[in-house]
Amino acid sequence: MPPRLTTNLEIDKLHSIADKLERDLKKIGIKTIADLLWYFPWRYDDLSQIKKISELEENEISTIKVKVKNMRSYRSFRKKMMITEMLAGDETDDIKAIWFRQKFVSQIIKPGDEIYLSGKPQKKNLVWQLTSPVYEKVKNIQDEQIHSARLVPMYHLSGKITQKQLRFLMSKAIKDTPEIEDPLPVEILNKEKYPWLDEAIKEIHFPSDENKLKLATKRLKFQELFYLQCKYRLAKQDYQAQKSYKISPHKETLNQTVNKLPFQLTMDQQSSLADILADLQKDHPMNRLVEGDVGSGKTVVAMLAALATISADFQTALMAPTEILANQHFVSAKKIIPKKYHSQIVLFTRAQILSGDDTKLSKKEINAQIKNGKIKFIIGTHSLIQEKVNYKNLAMAIIDEQHRFGVGQRQGLKNKNLEDKVPHLLSMTATPIPRTLSLTLYGDLDISLIKEKPAGRKAVKTFL
Template sequence: MFMTNLNTPVEKLSYVGPKMLPRLRHLGIKTIRDLLRHFPARYEDFSKLISLAEVGEPKVVVSVRGVVRKIKTDRIWKRRLAITTAIIDDGTGKLRVVWFNQPYLQDSFPEGTELSLSGKTALDKRGLYLSSPVFEKIGRADEDLVHTSRIVPVYPETEGVSSKFLRFLIKPLLDKLGGIPDSLPAEIVKKYNFPAISKAIKNIHFPKKLDDAEAARKRFAFEELFLFQLRALLDRKNLEKMPAPKILFDKDAIAKFVRGLPFPLTNDQRLAAFEILKDLERGRPMNRLLNGDVGSGKTVVALIAMYQTVKAGYQAVIMAPTEILAKQHFGTITSILEKQKINNIKVGLLIGSEARQWPTDEITEADVSKKILRNKVAKGQIDILIGTHAVIQKDVAFNKLALVVIDEQHRFGVGQRMKLVKNQELAPHLLSMTATPIPRTLALTIYGDLDVSLLKQKPGNRPKIITKIIPARRSAEAYEFIENEIKKGRQVFVICPRIETPLETASAQGGLPLTGQVSQAKLMWAEVKAVTKEFEKLSKETFPHRRVAMLHGKIKPKEKEKIMNDFRAGEYDILVSTSVVEVGVDIPNATVMMIESAERFGLAQLHQFRGRVGRGEHQSYCFLFTSSGGEFGSRLKALEKTGDGFELAEMDLQIRGPGEFTGVKQSGIPDLVMASLGDIELIKKARSEAEQILNQSPTLANYPLLRERLEYIQKMVHFE
């Protein structure tokens, strides 16, 4: 036994060479600590060992032991197949064992080798056999096996890193494991009757009983939630100590600005704007999340805050996730200002491909060089800067920045916030806007350090989108309806999921967990294949006389932007796309959203797609094409019944988990926390304990191990 140095780099372990190291890092494994905390996704229960005489039924998972009596490999050259067949004997009976395309096993298992085998039985014309079992050589009778005859952990994998290899790395560490420092305070461990840290680590990886694994999993889920909440609360406290620009709420100016808007604000928009404007007055950095439904008018609320900021003599910046959305924001904001004849607010657009400014006159041109625009920002001659992440580059310096608006739900921490202001002493205010509604439990966990404003209501001038499930037998009717919409001069979005890779198909059928298994390149090509197939069908068979375009992730940004602009200009009738079409893209003339294989998407994502139509004055429709009934059909019916994105998001969290929500994976949440986000009671307990610990010891001076763990997480996980 020894005291494990958890910060030891994983490359110090045997068998982790230069080729394996980047693969492990892809799984987030850099140190021994990371390896021990790479928890199983599920378990195979191979614990019930039976004699060969007891093996009698096909399609049954069994664990057996026996001595190899015969072994040979046959090759079927036409099919490029190698079949290795062994006969094993345990004294009570004999059993045939078959492996496919593993010819090396013939040399690995000479006659007389004793094996432990776990796998599923099968039946062919020669009788019962064991098909492609997991195997281990038995050296001693009392040997503690790793891959067979026990409850076996199955881990999140990536290409080149199998569960078997991870078990091979982790088991020796656990056998030598001594005292591990426990960062979870002793009083919490005692209060909730959690297992000690060393015991929990052993039980989550190699449990004797599944109950032991579950107890360990609950302990670690609580611990990760607790640490996550603690970090959020500390961030909030640290931010509260910093001074920020004090922007007074000019009620008359805001009332006049709101009256001049092209549409009345909803009550939710009014309340959210009021909450934001009151935050700006406090002299402490605002940290607010605008959690809005699709089409709820988040941009206008943000513009009200930016207008007040500029009126007070400061600058504001809005960061969008893509160039298309940044340009859309530029168009929306300048259009509203132009209609109100507010020409004294200078607006700039800074993206990778161009730079623009507004208003323009005989002297001021719309298109400028990026260098000129950056100089204007630095001199305070641009009041509102709109862009992508280009606006937080080193060469962008603000003169008097007071408000940062992030139009995506990724984390944007104190460090990034202060980078924007460089030498300013005051911290800017931060307003984050979500791309899709976030369920309460998820918002509480990811954004525990933010105040939240909800936008549930939609502007009253938009007709409700009619949503219909279209079974395969009724697709012709839907196509006829779409044709009639196009005849009226309307346009159509078609979304299709990517074609599944073999690994995804295996995962759906109960195989290995999918995390990291399929490379991004393979996923991208699967998307291209799916869109191309649908594009060919619609453009050549279903709508041969219509103008059809397609979009997918392999299309270059400039070409993609041209296709979107041409679609907006009415050059195409139908746009076929994967889910890459940006959230919030405004095509007021698009009235039909057609989604192929709708059962392959989550409710939250389907609701997001639906929100891309219904942005104009015409009645809009969403058609959910599906060939599945049962559970999938009942899930899709929820979309027919409700347009409430928050209600659908809560349902999706319970059905599919939090990974469906855009930006969640980028938020630094460990997988174990992700799996626990439906457990509101556990989240409440974790937050309550975090609050109590900080009340007792605001700097965590009384909890040095806890403080050390938080510092490690801050360094290893980019929370910002």
């Protein structure tokens, strides 16, 4: 007795065809029956409208239901190519179908069979003809038609796999595997009127109609976003369960620095800074994204946050995507942060090593002073967590224009701290993202928005 099919079985156990095509199936990521079920079509051919032969129009994809009258296979005189011809008809007319190098068609279809044919018809010598049409025997139950007379799924293929083979395997997997446990709560399914997962899987591969296809697609997209939200929420809980530095900033230093700025902070900048300072005073790590357009003033907020950290005798690392941007941040830091802290600021990239007070230091000396905590504000690229740079008490990491700074990078920051604590994480982006999408893409982050631009800020101009 063959083993009962389960979705975690290797794909070769599904059918002999799957066993034969196992190597090509693995090339498209199908290793198990579950992988097959989650390999969705990239488009659909609408072959659901059944026409009479008399209603056909040339070169328009059509589906007809006919009865086979005659079949024959022969080799062409010149190329010795195997040709299979079929004559079929309905109550309105006859049609000829022809296949090249497909002798097996005559072994599958016999005179007297009722079949569906789909393709682009042409009229030759007053006779309708289909060249290499899709064919399928008429079945008693309409839902069992998988190659014609319906919305037909089309998949990305690899190697010797054909659309018919993949559809056959998909149909068998849907029929022969047990019900898949639905991960979504019943309350959500009822509220949104979503189909159960089994039904959604069936409809995404073999849709009954366009409305059911749309509903299945919507439900599966929702499930993917639901998984992402759960993943990010768990990542956030795990990250915030770790210990971080509780930072009490010198309010007098911060207020004096803000008052000396050549411009007044906008309400959005003040609100974002307040969010960050509140997070820094907690003993679990901040993970905040500051989102604002180019010129909205994200950098000054980041520099004031860095000042709050270094004035409390902790270290901050600012990582930019390029050395040019890192150099710009270094210049901004010297302009915003009070001069008494300049000796504690360093630009540390592969191309440049610059001290905030212009002291000449070697790479070895910089590394030593970062490790003993003398240097408090280190500005560079992402190599700051990849190279041999170790910190005494890295309390905050600022990431500029890094859309995802993952769990691995966060752990890397912790591993570079001599003290077994996780730094607070502040990310910045100029990419305009709607709030609802932000919550999806950055579900593990708290978000501060800077919409209002500083007074007198010139418009950004882009040149090619």
